[in-house]
Amino acid sequence: MARPAGDAPLSPPVHHRHGKPRRVIRPANNPSGRALRRMARAASMAMLALAAFAQTGHAQSVLRDAETEAFMADMSAPLVKAAGMEPRNVQVLVINDPEINAFVAGGQYVWVHSGLIAQADNVNQVQGVVAHELGHIEGGHIIRSSEGIKAATGITLLSLIVGAAAIAAGGGEAGMGIMGLGQQAAMSSFLAFSRAQESSADLAGARYLSAAGISGKGSLEFFKKLQNQEYRLAIPQDNSYGRTHPLSGERINVLREVYEVDPAWNRPVDPALEARFERIKAKLVGFVSEPAQTLIKYPESDQSIPAHYARAYAWHKSAYPQKALAEVDALLKAAPHDPYFLELEGQILLESGRPREAIPPLREAVAKTSQPLIATLLGHALIASEDEANFAEAEQVLRNAVARDRENPFAWYQLGVVYERRGDTARAALATAERYAMMGQDMLALRSADMAVQGLKPGTVDYLRAQDIAMVSRAAVEQQRKKK
Structure with a gap:
């Protein structure tokens, strides 16, 4: 699976192969022109090769979960502070992807694959990964990647000029050879630049762990996992040439010398944090894995909290609500007022057609956490109850939810539903416009915003917001039309 743009993966990189240009039949009386055209096509392939490393883009689905996001924020806060950033401005989010990977892609966001959490043995290993990715953010590596591309492009263009001169002088084969060496040198330049960034992030992550008083054992353990993966993939272990990352063995040797002399080397993991990690790991496995696999990993004989958590999701996915x-x-029974257990109870009841029964546990969960994701679930249950007496509460709950988390399309959808049920079509249109704008559907956002403007009182906050969405969406639609 392709990685998002700006990927700085921890896992062994994918080695890209680029096919040869198709053969095109040309007149045989102009060998120099034919060679120049071949050189131009090959140069284009070199540019595409560089772009492939910089822009391997694919949007995986984000897994939103209140407990997981709270855990990630608490787990990473000491590291974020050690990196000189403000914890409330940095988000560590999970995407649904089975690869053992994590990356940054612009902004102060760290994206962690679900596969990485599932394969991590403890929270310390995940902290080591997050520390590494924070090193990319603090070092501005996504922005600076353009420097590596620029340098490689310069090498390619220089080889084109020299190769063209050689061809013009009658040395067609020599010119093509110069051009080919230029491509190779350009790619080597970019790969060396990428490896330097990875090594820099490794050492920066080590500094953050040390400053936060967190052991680097987990970091080394995780690199050993990646090294084992390299062995399974038969990746040569003699040198890193031709790779975007240093070999895991090389990274382990460098980092071991740093970590083993650190005062935090033998410091144990916080037991409470480790217990939270085991919970979110279990619920993640239960949510993303096939139920049969979950039940093998967490059999009925396992009566631990994580096992109950994982099996609850497995049975729910299998349409066995009672189980x-x-x-x-x-x-x-173990924790009667745990808000996340109450949230899960409410979710199962709601999604199995019992919304009225879902309301009390969800109300308690919202009261204890004020989590907007749980509040959205409560709003959904209140609306699904089909009781008009619940609509006012649903509106209030959902308005509070989007005020704290505007980037939740489902919350906006539910808010639009409750407005429609209460006969407020203008605000229903505004909520719909918010949702479409967030999803990048500019034409639909424009239509909904225009509808909202027509029904809202001029000068109000909602009216001005509808105007803003309409203006931005209209500009985006016009720009798209010009491109056609």
């Missing part, structure tokens, strides 16, 4: 609720009952 899922039995697992939740076991969780609530």
Whole structure:
């Protein structure tokens, strides 16, 4: 699976192969012109090769979960502070991808693959990965990647000029050879630049772990996992040439000397944080894995909290709500007022057609956490109850949810539904415009915003917001038309 733009993966990189240009039949009486055209095509392939490293783009689905996001924020806060950043401005989010990987892609966001969490043995290993990615953010590596591309491009263009001169002088084969060496040198330049960034992020991550008083053992353990993966893939271990990353063995040797002399080397993991990690790992496995696999990993004989958590999701996915609720009952017996256990109970009841029963546990969960994701679920249950007496509460709950988390399309959808049910079509249109604008559907956002403007009182906050969405969406639509 392709990685998002700006990927700075920890896993062994994919080695790209670029096919040869198709053969085109040309007149045989102009060998120099034919050679120049071949050189131009090859140069284009070199540029595409560089772009492939810089812009391997694919949008994986983001896994939004209140407990997981709270855990990630608490786990990474000491590292973020050690990196000189403000924890409230940095987000560590999870995407649904089975690869053992993490990356940054602009802004102060760290994206962690679900596969990495599932394969991590403890929270310390995840902290080591997050520290590395923070090193990319603090070092401005995504922005600075253009420097590596610029240098490589300069080498390619210079080889084109020299090669063209040689061809013009009658040395067609020599010119093509110069051009080919230029491509190779350009790619080597970019790969060396990328490896230097990775090594820099490794050392920066080590500094953050040390400053936060967190052991680097987890970091080394995780690199050993990657090294084992390299062995399985038969990746040569003699040198890093031709790779975007240093070999894991090289990174381990460098970092071991740094970590083993650090005062935090033998410091144990916080037991409470480790227990939270085991919970979110189990619920993640239960959510993304096939139910049969989850039940093998967490068999009925395992009566731990994480096992009950994982099996609850597995049974719910399998459409066995009573078995899922039995697992939740076991969780609530251990911690009757845990907001995330209450959230899961409400979710199962709601999604199995019992919205009225879902409302009380979700209300308690919202009261204890004020989490906008849980509030959105409560709003959904209140609307799904089909009781008009619940609509006012649903509106208030959902308005509070989007005020704290505007980037939640489902919350905007539910808010639009409750407005429509209450006969407020103008605000229903505004909520719909917000949702479409967030999803990048500019034409639909424009239509909904225009509808909202027509029904809202001029000068109000909602009216001005509808105007803003309409203006931005109209400009985007016009720009798209010009490109056609």
